[in-house]
Amino acid sequence: MGDLTGAEPPRFITTRDGRRLAVRFRGGHGPALLFLPGYASDMMGGKAVALDAWAERTGHAMIRFDYSGTGESEGAFEEGTLARWRDDALAIVDACEGDLVVVGSSMGGWLMLLVALARPDRVRALVGIAAAPDFSDWGYSQDEKMTILRDGRLEQPSPYGAPMVTTKGFWQSAEALRLLHAPIAFDGPMRLLHGEADADVPPWVSGRIAALVRSADVQTILVKDGDHRLSRPHDLILLERTVESLMESL
Secondary structure, three states: OEOOOOOOOOEEEEOOOOOEEEEEEEOOEEEEEEEEOOOOOOOOOHHHHHHHHHHHHHOEEEEEEOOOOOOOOOOOHHHOOHHHHHHHHHHHHHOEOOOEEEEEEOHHHHHHHHHHHHOOOOEEEEEEEOOOOOHHHHOOOHHHHHHHHHHOEEEEEEOOEEEEEEEHHHHHHHHOOOOOOOOEOOOOOEEEEEEOOOOOOOOHHHHHHHHHEOOOOEEEEEEOOOOOOOOOHHHHHHHHHHHHHHHHHO
16 A cells, blocks of 8 residues: 555555455555454444544544455455454555554454554554453353354344354454453553443453553543444544544654
């Protein structure tokens, strides 16, 4: 994609193992925002689009993309694993130059930590929105885990649309990348937004991240009536203000 100055149209980049990822890049001054969507989500979600509009208004660079098998990227969703989608994010990071502020929603909050650990010289700050590291552990009952291992997949109803499918490949990959058992070696500023009414990711997860991350500049912001998505108009305003304040501090 080149450096982080100058506008480029939406395009595809190809990963080292041949996956073609759809990416939309907004030129502007850095650090650039890199948005990491949640599980089965994509770069056209409400939070990603709202941040892109903020970037346009304020002249910041922003990068949005779709993991392989989601949105406009090539591939089959059920072939995706946490490690593959981490590598997709790293391919985007490596295709550009300059510092980054990574914003991760739900599963994207797990990936933002993995990206920061893999590219510490590139990631200046992190913003988690209901960040969900280790959900392969705390997010499934023992019976559900056994179903995944026995049948190779678990299909669950979802309030957000199509049924949620978890494959054995994804679950095993995620289990190998768990983070909440040891200190997290990130030293930059971190902001963690979490709804207290989140039915999918319990708020204690953000508290655990804050306790484990090495940085001293960590703030956890709880939204009393906030749900998992945090996509209501006032939630999006909070997100924009959080990002703007963080950018001003860098």
